[in-house]
Amino acid sequence: MKIRNIAIIAHVDHGKTTLVDALLKQGGAFETHETVGELLMDSNDQERERGITIYAKNTSIMHGDCKINIVDTPGHADFGSEVERILRTVDCVLLVVDAQEGPMPQTKFVLKKSLELGLKPIVLLNKIDKPAARPMEVVDEVFDLFVALGATDEQLNFPYLFAIAREGIAKKTLEDPSKDLTPLFDLLLTHVPEAEQKLDVPFRMQPSSLGYDNYLGRLAIGRVYEGIAKLGDKVYVKKPNGDVDTGKITKVFVSLGLKRVEVPEAHAGDIVTIAGLPDIYVGETITTDPDAPLLPAINIDPPTISMHFLVNNSPFAGREGTLVTTRHIKARLEKEKETNVGLKVEEIPGTDMFKVSGRGELHLSVLIEDMRREGFELQVSQPEVILREENGVKNEPIEHVIIDVPEESTGTVIDMLARRKGEMIDMRTKNGHTRIEYKVPTRGLLGFRGDFIIETRGEGILTHSFLCYEPFKGKMSAREHGSLVSMENGVTVAFALWGLQERGKLFVIPQTKVYEGMIIGESSKGEEMTVNPMKEKKLSNMRASGSDEAINLTPVQPMTLEQALEYIAEDELVEVTPENIRLRKKHLKEADRKKATKKTEDK
Numbered sequence: 001m002k003i004r005n006i007a008i009i010a011h012v013d014h015g016k017t018t019l020v021d022a023l024l025k026q027g028g029a030f031e032t033h034e035t036v037g038e039l040l041m042d043s044n045d046q047e048r049e050r051g052i053t054i055y056a057k058n059t060s061i062m063h064g065d066c067k068i069n070i071v072d073t074p075g076h077a078d079f080g081s082e083v084e085r086i087l088r089t090v091d092c093v094l095l096v097v098d099a100q101e102g103p104m105p106q107t108k109f110v111l112k113k114s115l116e117l118g119l120k121p122i123v124l125l126n127k128i129d130k131p132a133a134r135p136m137e138v139v140d141e142v143f144d145l146f147v148a149l150g151a152t153d154e155q156l157n158f159p160y161l162f163a164i165a166r167e168g169i170a171k172k173t174l175e176d177p178s179k180d181l182t183p184l185f186d187l188l189l190t191h192v193p194e195a196e197q198k199l200d201v202p203f204r205m206q207p208s209s210l211g212y213d214n215y216l217g218r219l220a221i222g223r224v225y226e227g228i229a230k231l232g233d234k235v236y237v238k239k240p241n242g243d244v245d246t247g248k249i250t251k252v253f254v255s256l257g258l259k260r261v262e263v264p265e266a267h268a269g270d271i272v273t274i275a276g277l278p279d280i281y282v283g284e285t286i287t288t289d290p291d292a293p294l295l296p297a298i299n300i301d302p303p304t305i306s307m308h309f310l311v312n313n314s315p316f317a318g319r320e321g322t323l324v325t326t327r328h329i330k331a332r333l334e335k336e337k338e339t340n341v342g343l344k345v346e347e348i349p350g351t352d353m354f355k356v357s358g359r360g361e362l363h364l365s366v367l368i369e370d371m372r373r374e375g376f377e378l379q380v381s382q383p384e385v386i387l388r389e390e391n392g393v394k395n396e397p398i399e400h401v402i403i404d405v406p407e408e409s410t411g412t413v414i415d416m417l418a419r420r421k422g423e424m425i426d427m428r429t430k431n432g433h434t435r436i437e438y439k440v441p442t443r444g445l446l447g448f449r450g451d452f453i454i455e456t457r458g459e460g461i462l463t464h465s466f467l468c469y470e471p472f473k474g475k476m477s478a479r480e481h482g483s484l485v486s487m488e489n490g491v492t493v494a495f496a497l498w499g500l501q502e503r504g505k506l507f508v509i510p511q512t513k514v515y516e517g518m519i520i521g522e523s524s525k526g527e528e529m530t531v532n533p534m535k536e537k538k539l540s541n542m543r544a545s546g547s548d549e550a551i552n553l554t555p556v557q558p559m560t561l562e563q564a565l566e567y568i569a570e571d572e573l574v575e576v577t578p579e580n581i582r583l584r585k586k587h588l589k590e591a592d593r594k595k596a597t598k599k600t601e602d603k
Helices: 016-026 045-050 077-089 105-116 135-148 182-191 326-339 361-373 407-419 448-455 494-500 561-567 590-602
Strands: 002-010 057-063 066-072 092-098 122-126 160-164 169-171 204-213 217-226 228-230 234-238 244-248 251-256 259-262 265-267 271-275 285-287 305-311 344-347 353-358 378-381 388-390 393-406 423-430 433-441 461-471 483-486 504-506 518-523 529-531 572-576 581-585
Touching (some): 002 016, 002 077, 002 182, 016 057, 016 066, 016 092, 077 204, 092 135, 105 135, 105 393, 105 461, 122 135, 122 182, 135 160, 169 182, 204 326, 251 265, 305 326, 326 344, 326 353, 353 361, 361 378, 361 561, 361 572, 393 407, 407 448, 448 461, 494 504, 561 572, 561 581
Parallel strands (some): 002 066, 002 092, 122 160, 483 529
Antiparallel strands (some): 057 066, 160 169, 204 285, 217 271, 234 244, 234 285, 251 259, 251 271, 305 353, 305 378, 344 353, 378 572, 393 433, 504 518, 518 581
């Protein structure tokens, strides 16, 4: 059987998963009686809620006598480690680019990784039905991006198609009539190299990702490079450090449509799932030959952001969650580390804290959200960037930022980024909208999104991805607003909140349980304010017409986990439980906070 392996890569929201839906439907992955939904590859709850792909997943379709393995990859920069590993298992990539937006930061990132591996991409200009679509201009922009990334002459000669993935249509030219994806299927069969099938040599494969099954344990997912993987085979697991473990293949699975099908053996060239190796890890070599050489190592870019995870010790601890101890948190983080290779977990000796590092705020917030849904209670600190030292010089991570804003908001955004040590690369204005490209330190973007949305009245679009490490840019101004902090334990009342809303923006509503040291709002001034949200109105038996003012409270928008992580300062924590997200001071009592501030100033 002929096999072709392809990964679909793109910036977030350019239509990868929708395109996979259309390929599956037209590739015969479903019976005629089956009811088919949308975004079929986004099987995780958070993926469906957020509308983004978080985990790379593979599927396959049969087209004539050829099996086409398709890998759907994440488009968000925080999950770039998923893309890096998957590219090693395929022979070609299909680069999807929005015909209006053109190449974006993550487009550059995934394309760069593909070109470095020597892959020859196919380009698909999607969403050509948009009123502001400019497909031919975008083709030129993609070509310029290939040149800038050092593509070879062969890679520069990329084939391209136009598509409306939502309608399942692809065409060679904009004028061509088309009713399905036939032009794309034809191009895949002619342009994607057939997978090499060396069957007369010992079995060798390398896991590019890991799965977990409650009955089978850890699963190794990857491409069989050589030989045949047979059920019951004794195998050797060769690690990059030279260690060798032995094991036995207890199950072999291949993908067929959205189903995982058990088979007695899998041949070279196919992407398979193997069970029976409890200690397998990404990048190790699985082989039936003890003398077989290691497959090339899979390098993954290091984390750029870290947070401290600690046990919930607030006055409300243990009321809403079932998994609340250090032991529970440690076990969960260790389990996550097994499959989430972009994550790094360090236990801090002598404390109940763990330092958890990842590729960005979203990468870590997805893990925190998963944990709270599983019944965990925990507290997390402000995200911090991870600095490196090279040749005695302190370096920090830099992000490539692209911002689209109405022309009248341009000055405000430029001023905001200048204060965050941003360096402008390019600026273009067209039809009342401005696109600005920047290089900004990662720490300058922490907490930036909330202010950006307010200043652009919700009309701005912000995208960014990790670019490189550069020398430390110097001290940056801290958060401009202080916090409103509760001075007592109790339940908030409308009268007290009505008086407090003049002093800032509130995060709580009447009848909310609060405790001393809990943050209930943002002060309009720069300093912290300790307030009493339980203060009742003094009653008397004297009444007069018009002397009582109506209590009108401004509606409060509940703070999401990402907003909470962006908001908190260095001396604050986010308390995460299955039912609530609360903000608090590290030191709950005001006297303790003053002592801690004095110690910091003395240093």
